[in-house]
Amino acid sequence: MKRYGSLIKIKPKKLEEYKKIHADIWPDVARMITKCNIKNYSIYHKDGFLFSYFEYIGEDFKSDMAKMAADPITQKWWDICMPMQEPLETRKEGEWWAEMEEVFHQD
Numbered sequence: 001m002k003r004y005g006s007l008i009k010i011k012p013k014k015l016e017e018y019k020k021i022h023a024d025i026w027p028d029v030a031r032m033i034t035k036c037n038i039k040n041y042s043i044y045h046k047d048g049f050l051f052s053y054f055e056y057i058g059e060d061f062k063s064d065m066a067k068m069a070a071d072p073i074t075q076k077w078w079d080i081c082m083p084m085q086e087p088l089e090t091r092k093e094g095e096w097w098a099e100m101e102e103v104f105h106q107d
Helices: 012-023 027-035 059-072 073-086
Strands: 003-009 040-047 049-056
Touching: 003 012, 012 073, 027 040, 027 059, 027 073, 049 073, 059 073
Parallel strands: none
Antiparallel strands: 003 049, 040 049
């Protein structure tokens, strides 16, 4: 299992809408997250930033993320969510959410 943390900005006038749609996530999107070996997925908000945390339990992260990206329902979900977000300028090439470095963990 590998833990992932990532960060993105939320457009100020879009936070309430973002919260609303995530309070009622589409069942097909939730199923795809599970099918792609993601567990314990959470998104937090603070001062205009969204922090995402999840645990990946699969064997091939790149392949699972490609499967998720190819899913038409997930693409529609992202079409709604992405305009509400502002990627960090410091993110790596190809990232939307900026991946964070884990510097400490204790079970």
